Amino acid sequence: MTKPTIRPRRLRASESIRSLVRETVLSPTDFVFPLFVVPGENVKVEVPSLPGNYHLSPDMAAAEARAIQNLGIPAVLVFGLPQYKNERGSSAWDANSPVQQAIARIKDACPGLAIISDVCLCQYTSHGHCGHISNGRVDNDSSLESIALTALSHAAAGADMVAPSDMMDGRVAAIRRVLDADSYQDVGIMSYAAKYASAYYGPFRDAAQSAPQFGDRCSYQMDPANAREALREVALDIEEGADIVMVKPALAYLDIVRQVKDSFRQPVAAYNVSGEYAMIKAAAAKGWVDERRIVLETLTGIKRAGADIIITYHAPDAVRWLSR
Numbered sequence: 001m002t003k004p005t006i007r008p009r010r011l012r013a014s015e016s017i018r019s020l021v022r023e024t025v026l027s028p029t030d031f032v033f034p035l036f037v038v039p040g041e042n043v044k045v046e047v048p049s050l051p052g053n054y055h056l057s058p059d060m061a062a063a064e065a066r067a068i069q070n071l072g073i074p075a076v077l078v079f080g081l082p083q084y085k086n087e088r089g090s091s092a093w094d095a096n097s098p099v100q101q102a103i104a105r106i107k108d109a110c111p112g113l114a115i116i117s118d119v120c121l122c123q124y125t126s127h128g129h130c131g132h133i134s135n136g137r138v139d140n141d142s143s144l145e146s147i148a149l150t151a152l153s154h155a156a157a158g159a160d161m162v163a164p165s166d167m168m169d170g171r172v173a174a175i176r177r178v179l180d181a182d183s184y185q186d187v188g189i190m191s192y193a194a195k196y197a198s199a200y201y202g203p204f205r206d207a208a209q210s211a212p213q214f215g216d217r218c219s220y221q222m223d224p225a226n227a228r229e230a231l232r233e234v235a236l237d238i239e240e241g242a243d244i245v246m247v248k249p250a251l252a253y254l255d256i257v258r259q260v261k262d263s264f265r266q267p268v269a270a271y272n273v274s275g276e277y278a279m280i281k282a283a284a285a286k287g288w289v290d291e292r293r294i295v296l297e298t299l300t301g302i303k304r305a306g307a308d309i310i311i312t313y314h315a316p317d318a319v320r321w322l323s324r
């Protein structure tokens with residue numbers, strides 16, 4: 001029997017050697033933590049389908065953001081639930097809505113923390129779609145102005161970067177134009193460039209109360225079967241001025257993350273979405289998986305696939321585990 005001369009196991013012999021040759025290392029600065037803002041004062045209510053995540057009034061969002069900053073996490077992604085909903089979703093760009101107030105409070109409480117704001121209409125429209133409805137369909141072009149106005153109101157409140165998640169055609173260009181015209185040329189755009197029509201968003205819709213009241217989102221979000229189309233969407237968003245491009249969800253789309261990384265020079269964000277989080281939390285609660293190990297393995301996999309930025313509900317736990 002011949003003995004092997006080449007032995008990859010030599011590089012796995014001890015933790016010291018393994019650490020020397022480790023190709024992907026997670027850091028707190030990889031993460032963005034999502035916050036859900038609701039109207040009121042002193043409100044902090046756990047979202048049942050997202051354990052460890054809360055509906056927060058603007059004052060409590062500022063306190064939570066400070067805790068996140070103290071963990072060394074560089075950014076939050078702010079979602080808002082409005083006081084009122086209507087057909088046009090006009091509370092989305094109302095300066096007195098909870099998300100605009102929260103952005104200002106966070107800016108005040110946490111100078112130095114990057115505030116990224118989700119820009120969409122679905123939390124604000126009575127029908128729950130991401131754009132305006134015309135003849136029973138989600139109309140692209142009439143939605144752009146409202147989406148851009150929403151982004152502008154976030155910039156005015158103090159957002160460092162806006163993140164359009166609606167998947168309307170031309171929205172990055174529309175937002176860039178409006179921001180630049182109002183001297184917000186330094187506010188960045190992180191576009192949800194390849195956002196798929198995914199079943200993994202279930203728990204989020206609970207948190208954001210944004211489920212569509214009729215039909216589905218398949219006429220604007222992408223078909224999970226398509227990869228080339230994702231590269232086309234990303235290329236368009238970059239042409240229109242996106243500074244960071246996002247793939248959402250992450251786990252079932254790691255091939256897309258890798259292809260985007262290899263095809264473009266812009267930083268790539270991946271959104272480790274609510275369904276991915278909830279599956280791990282539920283299995284861990286039953287004792288079926290080791291939560292710490294599976295979370296760190298999952299986040300490492302997303303980074304290894306090419307994500308420069310990981311938006312994740314696991315961020316605070318992951319940071320605590322990484323520092324041990």
Ligand SMILES: [Zn+2]
Pocket residue numbers: 120121122123129130165166
């Ligand atoms: Zn939406």
